[in-house]
Amino acid sequence: MIRLPAIKIQQGLSSRPFLSAGSFLGTLALALAAAVPLIYLAGTDPVTAYGALLRGSVGDQYALSETVVQATPLLVGGLAVALAFHAGLFNIGVEGQLVVGGLAAAAVGVNLDLPAAVHLPVAVLTGAAAGAAWAAIPAVLKAWRGVHEVVTTIMFNYLAFGLSRHLVAPGGGLASATQPSASDPVADGARLPALTETTRIHSGVLLAVAAVIAVGWFLYRTPAGFKLRMVGANPTTASFHGVGVRRVQIGALMGSGALAGLAGASEILGLYGRYLDSFSPGYGFQAIAIALMGMLTPLGVLAAAAFFGMLAAGSVGLQSVGISRELINVVSGLVVGFVAAQPALIGAYLRRRRKRQASGQGEDASAAPADVDARSAHV
Amino acid sequence: GGGESGNGTAGNGGSTAGGPHLWSLVTDANGLGDQGFNDLGKQGVEESAESLGGKASVIQSGSQSQFVPNLQQAVASGSTTVTAVGFALADAVTQVAKAHPNSRFILVDAVAVDAAGKSLPNVAGIRFREHEAAFLAGIIAGKTTKTNKLGFVGGVELPSVVRFLTGFQAGVKQANPSASVRTAYLGNFNDSAKGKGLATAHFDAGADIVFEVAGGGGLGVYDAAKTRGPGVWVVGTDTCKQRLAPDNYLTAATKDVPGAVLRQNQAAADGKFTGGEISLGLAEKAVGVCEETFAGLPAEVKDLVEKAKEAVGSGKITVPSTPDELSRFTPTAP
Amino acid sequence: MSDVLNLAWVVSAITLATPLILAMLGGLISERSGVINIGLEGQMLVGAFTGVLVSYLTGSAVLGLAAAVGAGVLCGLVFAALTIGIHADQIVAATAVNLVGAGLTAALVPIVWGVDGISPEVARIPAVSVPGLSSLPILGDVFTKLTVLDYAAFGLAVAVWWLLFRTHLGLQLRACGESPEAADTAGVPVRRLRVVAQLCAGGLAALGGASLSLATIGLFVASMSQGRGFLALAALLFGKWRVWPAVAVCLLFSLVDALQLRLQIIESAIPHELLIALPYLLAVLALATFVGRAAAPAAIGRPFTRR
Amino acid sequence: MTTRRPVPAGEDSPAVRLCDITKTYDAFRANDHVTLDVARGTIHGLLGENGAGKSTLMNILNGSVRPDGGRIEVDGRPVRLRTTSDARAAGIGMVHQHFSLIDRLTVVENLALVARPSSWPRRCVMPVDLVGIEERARLLADRLRFAVDPRARCGSLGVGARQRVEIMKALWHHAQVVIMDEPTASLSPVEAQELLSTLLTLREQGATVILISHKMPEILAVCDEVTVLRDGRVSRRLSIGADDRDPGPRRDRLEADLVQAMIGRPRPDPPARAAAPGSPRLVLHGVGDGARVGPVDLSVHAGEIVAVAGVEGNGQAELIELIVGVRRLRTGRVLLGSRDVSSDGPRTRLACGLGHIAEDRHAAAIATRMSVTANAAFGFVGARMGRRWWLPARTMRAHAGSIVDRMSVRLPGLGANIEGLSGGNQQKLVVGRELARDPSVLIAGQPTRGLDIGAAGDVHRELAALRDGGAGVLLVSMDLTEVLAVADRIVVMRSGRIVGDVPAADADVDTLGGWMTGAQPSEQKGVQPSEQKLVGA
């Protein structure tokens, strides 16, 4: 089981939305400031660069829509990672589960011939199911044989990539006759309908938002979610109190896989309309950072994903002012680094406040609650 | 920008009067430095900028999902033409080209067709007949090998890679029926260390010539040959990369992407741009073999190559481009 | 079959294994001290790049190696500052290292050499033939094809094993990984030692990257590590945080990988995607069948503060 | 029993002096201007309620917690104790309340951690001199009259042995001042006795000992001076003479005085014994796990408290796991009331009215990193609290609140992470939670371990109240005084079997102790009653 400092911080912020939001933005500002030297290195100036970034990501309606489009897979992937983390599991295999989900969704979309009303749901659900299935073996090995999920999920990533390449290689089961290393277009009935004519926003976004609510609800508002977090916090205690630890671990990892599969399916059925071998540039790996940046809370993940969506959408603008694709990766790396540092900053802030309160109304210990509530877990 | 202001057909309305030219390139997700068509495409737009005036701009895509916005951006910035390299961009180009009928697109390694399967008038889809180039390379290899064992190192099994392979095999069959080509793939286009391992394996298995179609991974192949020293050869792809292994560089099956892009841009500059599928091969001198190394070749090999070039160019020989065409291919003395 | 299962196969396996082993050793030290390290990938790339850069500037591959290690140590320092200094989440921080490592190295290539994605060839670590051994009857030419780094990898494995499991420092390090609080009450300078561990980890991972660029092919290719950092991590866990089992896993992995490459050549019936996946398939099988419960250092991932 | 050693003349400065030490956690004053003098060559008792600040103060003296303010003097010299090494250099060693051994390492390796070589090549290059350390370990063990296997993994040691290793660690560097934080909390009576005599040995050898304990008898038996903390402040301090020790009105007055100073009220009286037991609530038929336990036949009836006495590690823990259902039952049957639950999981057994106060709190009773409210809801959520898809946050908070009030748990706030509670207060929360189930059978493993007198008394009364309400209680404890005080019937466990069974009324320390250590052969007739009851059931 991997312990999560992040969770403590999440508790620290849960009851301070403004502080957390504020500090999040503050951190981003710091990160962007830290990237300034790189911007000069690339031969332009921050104003131009960040102007371009903003224009490209939130400048107009289309830019905004692109941000949303880019953020969607990151959001759902981030939720997947977060769900597993809450059960004390590190699902580093989201990437593979996402790929398999896309494959399965495409397979259904291309090969089955169903009435539109059912075709789409079937395709989406198959994608999610495939993701869950891809996580099932690591889950079972973890629960019953204690095999570390990190090893198995990494292996299953490579297996997923192999499978995908095999299926769309010439003569492969899904391969298209006209388009290399891709499947044929899925039936129109299986497409996630676009939400507007002019932009690429598709109804996968709605699925993502639904996922945010569902995961939040499951984790913090249902007994099952409580048990899941219990297992993450202390499996032995959990088992002593009637929680089927193995069952929960398997459930959690497969649930995580299902979300990953959903992310893949929504890209394929929503954005591309056919399976493309390299449709994921590593969403599953970025999702790890996003989940932890979001302090494992659904809303936090939403915020983190939105920011990375902005970077991705703004990257074209940045290139137009001479900042290369690679430098953009560096910038996002810096952001992640600063966000990693953020909890420390907030922690320091909260501690100082407590100290002040303590010395303020020092004598009686009962002065604590209001304040220490800041560390409260969601129950 | 120029693209929007037109009215004419076949996208020629996008008059170039609207200021200096802008030759844009949108890469696929591998981006520049892929030792393949992205780098060649960049070369193409830069050469265009030199010989036709105006400036070149390159937009690199970080992922599949950035193709469309990048193309949009290229159009919006008023490009005279937008070049997109790689089959992966086919869908994206189709989508954007439909939305901007007055902008001109050059799509390398694929064609853009509408729902009816009819190709778009404002997209020039360039398809190279790599197999013809590889055919010549195969002939040279077949004649050069001493062990009658040849190796192939591919990146990923893509149609274009397969065309290279089958052409090469046909060429070998043509020149030296008793020689055989063994194939293997890296699984990606970047892992040069594995590329080296694979090439070494070929050499260990007795091959003395390896044909690499593995992009960055191919670098390992040259290195493997160099460590072997003289006596083993590498056949390259796309361009002459002799500097990578001067003593072991047999030749390369070249593919003149820059030239093709330049020609389309020229047409655009002259207002003669036409869309549709454009197939380029030996006849168009758009593919061929690296001749910088010919000095080292015996005369009979050279004129064998010349004859083959003739035959293929004139259509006397049709080079197979898929495995089953290959199985039906019978060497004919040119 | 004999033209597959021969010494050449072993040699190429060892060359493939060296970067893995070095990175794995780094991860081992880090995780034994209680810090999760998924940043190996980025640190490898930094090492690979710096090595080539310095070798290019100075013309000396040895200086290149030294510089690579230095750069790795620097990465380790940054990572340590984040995770141990201010208790940043270890996984997030490592992800940052990966992103910056991959991005910066790729971005610097055109800035330094004017071409995208690939450096020119530079002075490299040559293969050495070991005087005595290279004249052995059969095994002989194995010892003519390996570079210093290949031997160094095994030497360092011994060193790390000795350090961790024989010396007092190692005992203290492992204590930090098992229970920082207990270690602290025993007077172990927990945070200082964890920082030291990070520096070693960075250096080793970077050395692994440098072996890829300076020894294997003699130039830098953007993102040339191709996920080896994660593979090393997997091997480390697979080997249950023990030196020799983990080294064995790295070797097995590379043996199967090299075998797979060779099987593709002689055996055209099996689809090559399957063969490429072979190492991972076997790994999963092994994990599912005989590799038992993993026992991670008890305090792994848990930051330590004095109250 | 012992006579106080006269402090050598001339050494007027105390061995340790803490001057108005202050420590604040968050907004909570754990130590509030505490001043404490400890005379050289004495055993100094430190008493106080749970959460009074004892451990905090001692951790400060040990350099493992940084004070917010105050001065520390050792032998009259002011010292700055930033780290435990500083403390060690100043001749201070501590045995912690929560054990600080590393389970995966052997005894020698744990000691080697403390035995830090001087020069860096010896530290970083040379192999650790395990042989030499083992030598010294044996010598030290002999000096303390300890029996410890230096090669054993600490994880495999019983509590007593671990405690001994802790002491050896503390003394490794010839500490002149030894701090012991509730050392006997988890020891069997015999072991506790041994420990106390060890302390006396140490004092004979000239060391100064600070002893934290909640057990009056041992304080009065060995301490020369006593300081009582209350709410982080010194509330009382007095010295104990030889004549205070032996039983009599004087001793009783002293004790009452101390208790008053600690908990601000007189010691709660032990609960009354039960009326005649009723129908069986928990029945074990030849229960065993095929390894450490069994076969065990035992039944607990409505309205009786059955105590399982025994030296730690004789299968009590495993027996509990078998009853709760987390350990695989190989032989026999488990009945809750009339229902056979042998094949059910813990969930079902909880539902059938089983309650369980886990012996090892940190391992099995609480989940650090979760809030007090969450911890209070374990076993309720999903079972009797909330519906399938709804987690009733408000109900949970109310629930936690009621437990906290009922057990008077001292805590920073319901939302606070449970880590922030002192050991004793965590225990109170756990006990409260299990009582709140109003179980028909309660398994109580070491329920008062680490609790102060007041709290312990409260817990005992709660157990009795539960019994009088018609529940059956199985009390697993090594504290014979506790067992004799509250149990109605006592069974003794040794090496996985029940070797004796007597009504508490006619039990006494010596026979029980005999059975526990195997000194006395288990008498057959002791076993009879339980079987008759089984037949009767």
Ligand SMILES: Nc1ncnc2c1ncn2[C@@H]1O[C@H](COP(=O)(O)OP(=O)(O)OP(=O)(O)O)[C@@H](O)[C@H]1O
């Ligand atoms: N991570 C999870 N994802 C989905 N469902 C879950 C998860 N964890 C628990 N559940 C469901 O919540 C319910 C209660 O969980 P839990 O496993 O603790 O009890 P149970 O398995 O139903 O009962 P028992 O403890 O007797 O096996 C179960 O139906 C379980 O399937």
Ligand SMILES: Nc1ncnc2c1ncn2[C@@H]1O[C@H](COP(=O)(O)OP(=O)(O)OP(=O)(O)O)[C@@H](O)[C@H]1O
């Ligand atoms: N790390 C911490 N964070 C917050 N509060 C703490 C922490 N450690 C202790 N406290 C608080 O300080 C007070 C004193 O704790 P301490 O452990 O010294 O009590 P104690 O006298 O040792 O109690 P016990 O007899 O139960 O061991 C407790 O009320 C506890 O809530």
Ligand SMILES: [Mg+2]
């Ligand atoms: Mg269950």
Ligand SMILES: [Mg+2]
């Ligand atoms: Mg205490």
